[in-house]
Amino acid sequence: MIVKFFENLSQDFTQLLHDDEDYNVIIEVGERPNYRVFKAHSAILSQRSSYFREKLRKTTANSRNTKCFSQKSISVYYFDIILRYIYGGFISVDNLNSSTILDLLDISIKFCLDELATFLVRHVIKHYLANLNFIRLYTICFKKDTLTDLQSMCADIAVKHPDLVFKSNDLKLFPEKALVDLIEKDELHLQMGEGKIWDYLIKWGIAQTAALTPNPEFWVDEDFEALKGVLSECLIHIRYHQFSIEDIFDKVQPYHRILDPKIWDDIVRRLSDPDSSMSSVSPFPQVNQLQLSSNIITKEHVAEISSWIDKRSSPYNVNNNPYDFKLIYRASNNGFSAKKFYSVCKEIPKTVVIIKVKGTDEIFGGYNPLSWYRPNSRAFGFVETNGSFVFSLKNGSIRESILSRVRNPTYAINYSPYTDHRGIDFGGGDLKMKFDPTCRCCCIQTSYEYKIRNIRDDFDVEDYEAFQVVRKEPEIPNAM
Template identity: 30%
Template sequence: MSGKIVARKFHDNLFRDILSMLKDTNSHDVIIYVGENQYDKKFTAHSNILKARSKYFKNNLSNKYITRKDNLIEIKKPSISPNVFRIILEYIYTGKMCLTNQSGEDVLGLIVASEELLFDELFTYLQEHMIKYQRRWIQQNLVLALHTVSEISNYKNLRELCIQFILEDPQVFITSKEFLSLDENILSELLKRDDLQLEEIVIWEYLIKWGIKQTFGLSNIDRTKWNKEDYEALKETLNKLIPLIRFSEISSDDFYDKVCPFEVVIPNHIYKEVLKFYMKGVLSEGVTALPPRAGVINIDSKIIKPNHAYIIANWIDRRGAKDIRKKDDLKYEFKINHRSSLCGINFGAINNLCNGYEHDHNPYLILVQRQNTYNISQQKSQNSSQNFKIYGEYNSFNPKNDSFIFSFENENDIKNTKICRDMNAVLRFNKYNQNVHVKMLEYCNGDVEWTNENFVPIKVEIFTVNVN
């Protein structure tokens, strides 16, 4: 009985022989000039291999308008560096690529080149490689990386990683020299983010520095010697960015000392709106109504959002709701253990669950949502998604009494937050009345008042709180 014949593969020899063609300068029919100077580096290649391996070369080498000189096709790629193109060419001839000793800048260049030359498989591989092995280089070269990847949607993963690094430590980024060369569109995107965790006055100061650097001639002139045209030029530079500043988050002292000196660069309607806020405390529908910046902490909740979880984490640490959390601060994990949309609102089961946490001294967070009550005229002006007030309780079972009760006006609001650490504050599930009783101190127009109410909850969620 004859055995099955197995086909032998001789790929290594095939690749070696094809690579030898690349090194043979007598059989080529294509010359490729690369580098910023079109004659910086010259490579020779074979049109049939290029067309077989690359959709880009197939399209371009089939064009009847291609440039020829001495029967050789000439291609110029000034945007690709010689080292990057050498690696690309070896990949075309062998299907192999070694990135072991390549710099982050060259790997980034390879990503750009592979996208331009339509090597889809290589483009995906190189992005994954850079995200996995070149993270430190990306952190150290954020502006270069962002400028490279920001304009092309295919760079989504790399772009998100760059933004993530900035948000992890925005103070370091904004105070770096590289920040001043940041592209306006990228800066605009950052300023739009609610989770850019910097004091607003710091953002304002560095926005002014960025604008001065970006405005021709201003960085070389002492500001005390600026004329009207200089201020107008700066105003033009910052025109699209100033509306993104959360002026209501800047103290009146800082506004007077650090913002007012640049009054002329702020659009008149915005300046009037901001003045109205500082003088009357009125938040309009415009720039002063922008939400405060707040960090985010992931939480699997249908009641609150990650920026609410960030505030709760600050309260657990006995800090202000808007305080900026640093890298070395405690990391909290909110693990969902009960969700009424899945389990229903069973008052007995909820009390038993909370009693179990108390017995084991496991810190927990409970969230309760109720529908707000409005009169008819108020209700018409309310968005239906904003009609649900949120109460919550954090229990630490800590001798220092770090427990507290809190409230948010609705799922989208982080301005009107309230917290009460009073020993007499209560959030209780009444099994027999089938309602929730809340009693907490609140500050209203300078007075301290007790909120004391009973309501039927719409949603309930319970989380254990762990420190990572």
């Protein structure tokens, strides 16, 4: 049996910061009058931070065998917090605002403290997202190419909430690499549409070129060439096939001189012949609005849920997923009434219900292999099935999906077709939506394997969607 006493161990290490005898590192932090000398220990700094390990390796010890270096660009306040984390493994963020946390994040990345950086990103997204300087967060996370997890976390948020980036007053500060990474994603094009992406891309590009005025009517050839050079890495990711006629005339035409002439010729030709191909560009992936018309989930989510339906040991990806999710109900369009839901969906088998929680990144859902209908239309009660499951989806700050299959098939699905206050119910509470009178939901484990939410309290529903799961038609090869 191994017993671990990490709390006292951490406290003992922090006491070393007050030791005036055994230190062998002196760090001069800040600049006068905000200046302080910190005494530390090379063994601890080297083990906890590769930055300090390299710094100490390059620093020559003095006659007392002590290594001295400075950190003038960092304030005493922040360095004290970071040093206590290095020694004790703890940090308090309860009284820190989002700006302070971003400062700490920047420093933790500088010092290669990846564990702390990941915690700070998740904390600031969870608690300050609505009022967060998201451009600054994104910029900090793109300072190092190795921070792929943090960059992916930011990208997931930006795809779901693109206004945090594109409507920010600091859009011009958004790093080019981050912008390219973002506009490569199919989900962003589905969320925004090509016209809006083009507008913001032009706005960003003009902001990078100080000599350009906002109105292209007064530009000369050199101005268009300058904008083309700034946007060169971004333009190759535009889905030119997706522009509407209005977008072409109102948005693209004024700036068409930044495009390759062959691309512009193809665009103009498609105005008269929408079915014509664009031979001048690579066949970029196109977002199929009919295949996935969701305001909540992505194609990656669809592939994951499809894998659960087929009980696969290895998951589908977006390219080999054999199913389409056909939207049949959206509460924000069709209404939050249970009667309306049942009137639309009652005779449709194999449906997935997706629920977006108001004010968080949480997405819950359930799969019903049966139809939402009982032979006795006036009755309500449980219907048995072995094939249903409920789930929580990875999204933004939610880093892992949770799958929970039915363990008590007798109570798999609860029907309530003719009441306004009762809604969709998996398991009698595992995933239950109620209308009394507002749309609220709860996740209390009863008939399914696992909890999909740790909090038992009801929560508000921002929107919910229902999809029919249909198998894709096989592609017919072209005749020789």
